[in-house]
Structure formats: C-alpha cells, structure tokens
Amino acid sequence: MPREVGRQYKEILKKYIDSQSEEDLYVGQQFSRRFIEKQIAPEDVISIHKTALLELLPDLRDEVWISMDFLIEMMIHYGLTLREHQSLIRKQEILQMEMNVATKVQDTLLQTTSPNVKGLDVGWVSQPAHQMNGDYVYFLNENQHVASVAVADVMGKGIPAALCMSMIKFGMDGLEKGDTDPRAVLDIINRIVEKSVDNSMFISMFYGKYDARSSTFSYSSAGHEPALYFNAASGTFMELNAKGLLLGIKTDVVYEEHAVQMQDGDFIAMMTDGVTETRTEEGFIESESIQQLLESVRDQSAQKMAEHLYNELAGLQEYRLGDDFTIVIFKKNPEEV
Amino acid sequence: MNLQVELLEQDSIQYFKVIGEIDAFTAPILRERLTAVEGTPNLQAELDLSEVDYMDSTGLGVFVGFYKAVKANGGHVKITGLNRRLSRLFEITGLSEIIDIEKKESEDHDATI
Incomplete structure (x- = not known):
C-alpha cells in the first residue's frame, strides 16, 4: 500500500512542479490526509518525497539527496512524539469512557x-x-x-x-x-x-x-x-x-x-x-x-x-x-x- | 490567578504570609508549601491571611489537612487576619471552634459570636 501512496504522491508532485497552480497545491493538501489516515510517519513522508523526486528529477545535485537524508533524521523525533500523542489520545478516550460509566454508576x-x-x-x-x-x-x-x-x-x-x-x-x-x-x-x-x-x-x-x-x-x-x-x-x-x-x-x-x-x-x-x-x-x-x-x-x-x-x-x-x-x-x- | 506564599521564621515560629485567592487552582501551591513543614515535631505555625480576599472549600481543605497533621505531631496552628467573608466560612464550618483564630483587628467589632 505505501508503494501505491508513493506512486500517487509522485503524480501529484509532478503536476504541481509543472503547473505550480493553487489547484494542484490544494490536491496535495487533500492528499496529505491520506498520509495521516494511513498513519505514515513524518520521516516516511520525506522518504516518499525523496523517492518521487529521484524518479522525476534524477539529475539534481548530490547535495540535495544528502540533505534529504539529513531531513529524514530530523523528522524521526517528530514521528515519535506524534505517536506518543496519538497513544495519549487513545488513553484519554478510554478514561473518558470510564468516567461516563462512573457517572452513570x-x-x-x-x-x-x-x-x-x-x-x-x-x-x-x-x-x-x-x-x-x-x-x-x-x-x-x-x-x-x-x-x-x-x-x-x-x-x-x-x-x-x-x-x-x-x-x-x-x-x-x-x-x-x-x-x-x-x-x-x-x-x-x-x-x-x-x-x-x-x-x-x-x-x-x-x-x-x-x-x-x-x-x-x-x-x-x-x-x-x-x-x-x-x-x-x-x-x-x-x-x-x-x-x-x-x-x-x-x-x-x-x-x-x-x-x-x-x-x-x-x-x-x-x-x-x-x-x-x-x-x-x-x-x-x-x-x-x-x-x-x-x-x-x-x-x-x-x-x-x-x-x-x-x-x-x-x-x-x-x-x-x-x-x-x-x-x-x-x-x-x-x-x- | 496568582497565589504567593512567603515564609519567615521568627523565634521558632514558622510564619506564613499568604497573598492572593485560594481556590481549586491555587490551593495546590499552598498545600505544597505547608506539607513541607507539617511533619516537624512541635511545629508552631502562624498563617497570616490578611491579604487573602477569597477562599473556597478547596482552600479550607488545605488548612484542615495542615491542622490535622500539625496537631498529630504535637504542634500548634494559628490563623490570623481573616476578613469577614473568610471568618464567616470558618465559623459556619465549626473550624473556628477547633483552630486558633485571630480576626483582623479592624473587623473585630462586627463579628457575631
């Protein structure tokens, strides 16, 4: 499935690079929801971006690819924090449910x-x-x-x-x-x-x-x-x-x-x-x-x-x-x- | 809302001056300060509330807890400077009968006992 997401991302990115229009940017924004739905971590999003770019513009300078790897490292902690946050939300939902039960009791x-x-x-x-x-x-x-x-x-x-x-x-x-x-x-x-x-x-x-x-x-x-x-x-x-x-x-x-x-x-x-x-x-x-x-x-x-x-x-x-x-x-x- | 708790030690009396409003949000600050000393054997504590305009039952809870802990350790708690609203609170709850309380001098005359 990530491969499918990667393929779609590449298409959308290509369109935007070609047109640089508001509409294509909007399509991208909508697409970012799919990342969230599929729980794709921030560092993986950068990875997908890098892969897409390698296929679309293979002739970019090496420094660009190196900086991408650097950015992936940077994003790993964001990813961890995000996952912690999501698990807290789930815990909170459980507590809230227990509170509701307690109130009824x-x-x-x-x-x-x-x-x-x-x-x-x-x-x-x-x-x-x-x-x-x-x-x-x-x-x-x-x-x-x-x-x-x-x-x-x-x-x-x-x-x-x-x-x-x-x-x-x-x-x-x-x-x-x-x-x-x-x-x-x-x-x-x-x-x-x-x-x-x-x-x-x-x-x-x-x-x-x-x-x-x-x-x-x-x-x-x-x-x-x-x-x-x-x-x-x-x-x-x-x-x-x-x-x-x-x-x-x-x-x-x-x-x-x-x-x-x-x-x-x-x-x-x-x-x-x-x-x-x-x-x-x-x-x-x-x-x-x-x-x-x-x-x-x-x-x-x-x-x-x-x-x-x-x-x-x-x-x-x-x-x-x-x-x-x-x-x-x-x-x-x-x-x- | 802010609450300040200043601690002075004079002639072996722990003198606390509390400034601000004591409610569910600020009471933990006060509780923390008082809990730090309440285990001292034979503690002589004086709490000056002359700059406390408002206190709710959470605040009362802090004082009750402090009073009970200090008393259990052979100490004594005195509360001073209560305004009319606060002294009504201590009177209605019956706490004025068990805790050593000194009213604001200026308001002594309109106290109903």
Whole structure:
C-alpha cells in the first residue's frame, strides 16, 4: 500500500512542479490526509518525497539527496512524539469512557426519591458544575408522617468525592428506625466518615426532619450553610443556624439541634455554597438577593421555586456554574381534607 | 490567578504570609508549601491571611489537612487576619471552634459570636 501512496504522491508532485497552480497545491493538501489516515510517519513522508523526486528529477545535485537524508533524521523525533500523542489520545478516550460509566454508576447508586408526606411540598435541583456532582441530596421517608433530607457538599471533586458520597448514603440507609433525630444522624455519619477519609477531605451536611403530626422541622448542621426559613405570616426570612463541625475532622463532635414550627405557606430552603457563593462579574451574590428571588415565587410549587432560583442564578453566571449547585425546598401546604 | 506564599521564621515560629485567592487552582501551591513543614515535631505555625480576599472549600481543605497533621505531631496552628467573608466560612464550618483564630483587628467589632 505505501508503494501505491508513493506512486500517487509522485503524480501529484509532478503536476504541481509543472503547473505550480493553487489547484494542484490544494490536491496535495487533500492528499496529505491520506498520509495521516494511513498513519505514515513524518520521516516516511520525506522518504516518499525523496523517492518521487529521484524518479522525476534524477539529475539534481548530490547535495540535495544528502540533505534529504539529513531531513529524514530530523523528522524521526517528530514521528515519535506524534505517536506518543496519538497513544495519549487513545488513553484519554478510554478514561473518558470510564468516567461516563462512573457517572452513570453514581447516578444509579445515589438516586433518591422525594418523600411523600401529607401537607409537605418538596422540590429540589442539584446541578453539577462539571461531570460529577460533589453535592449530594438524600431523602428518607420514614413513615407517612416523617420526611427527612440530607444536603451535603463533599470537599474535593470528581471520583474521590463520589466514593465519599456512597459512604454517606450507605451510612444513612443503615440508620436504625427511631434513631433519626438530626443530631444523632450527623453523629453517626461523622463517625463513619472520620474513620474513612484522608486529612484534607471533609463533608458539610445539613440534616432536616419534618414531622407532619406537629408540623415541626428539626435540624442540625455539620459545618453547612445555614438554611433559610421563610415565615409567611410575617413575610420575613430567618437563618437556621446550628453549631456543629464539618464531618470527617474529629470524633465526638456535639451537634446542636433546633426546631421551628411551620405554618401554612412557610418554607425552608436548604442550599449548598454553590448557591450562596454565586459569583458574578460584580462580585458575590448577597443573601438578600436569594431571599428576594425565593419570595417572588412563594406562591408556586416547591419544585417551581427551586427551578426558578436555579435559572436565575445560573443565568447570572451565563450558565457556567463555578461550583455544584443544590437547593432543596420544604414547603408547608394546607392539608387537604 | 496568582497565589504567593512567603515564609519567615521568627523565634521558632514558622510564619506564613499568604497573598492572593485560594481556590481549586491555587490551593495546590499552598498545600505544597505547608506539607513541607507539617511533619516537624512541635511545629508552631502562624498563617497570616490578611491579604487573602477569597477562599473556597478547596482552600479550607488545605488548612484542615495542615491542622490535622500539625496537631498529630504535637504542634500548634494559628490563623490570623481573616476578613469577614473568610471568618464567616470558618465559623459556619465549626473550624473556628477547633483552630486558633485571630480576626483582623479592624473587623473585630462586627463579628457575631
């Protein structure tokens, strides 16, 4: 086959030497693709050129042929580098495929279902900035009256973060019934995480539990952004702060637990720092802006509210998120009779 | 984005002055500098962040890792010069309870504790 390529190359070269026209040059350019397709190395291209020239213009001075041999030597390293480059591309394609598989596994492994509790409307959006999400939302629906949610942000991105999340998920799946008070949950997860992660890895987590029988929302936080509680009657927001250290730093952490009683129309927005640290050209977004955005759609469903906030804030960043973005909204609706 | 880390040694205290923004891109620079000393037994380290305007969770990770390593070797870490945004970050995460932190003097009055 190289001989065939060599023969064709000679024809094209001859035409160009005779005409020196743009068209024949263009034919040559097109032909160079065949070199690439057939993976002919740069030094072999020079070789083919030399052979063609020997047949077309055998009377050239010896110095020309000697210089051609010199050029062939020069090109050998280009050839090697090119082959390395091609093999890297192939490796990268394989890695990319593995990443795609890992992302699918992550999605399947970590999927969660919105809880179904009378009088509670739940909406959420969790959007990764890159391929794998470092934020994690997990719902527990203990019984028909109780719905809980964990909103977590794993420091570090990509695969280590994803592995860490599986740990959280299985930790929560293993919670025994009756032991699901927020402070107890964080304590258990902290023990699991602390044993298993390296020094510079940690997780922030907000855990909230809504009990429809008393309409109370109790919560604890492990170093996480405070949630926002909207009181519909007064039309005001309040930060739900609870002291507690990040997960995975040390054992025996005391997590505070607090509770609010929700009335119809009240809602609680739990977010990760991808929301509160939204950065635009003018600087960081203020907490008040987030509150205004939420309040402006307070009459809509929790899902619509979450989507509205996402669309507005992602829009501000021209849909190039700087960090993973997660918001979960628990909204109390009048119970249907 | 640039990050500068200057190291001074004064009376057996390793004093680091960090200048710039600490994020996923610059954190490795800081990590490298701190990792070099964190194994020293009884290390007394002071990190001056008064010229750091912004830090994300990757940066926090570097400090947590450093704190844990130094503590394990019997040393002490002190962080100084936090602006309001940074000190909020240390407070929310609960790190201000375990790491020795000194705020910017000018901003002491508006700190909420």
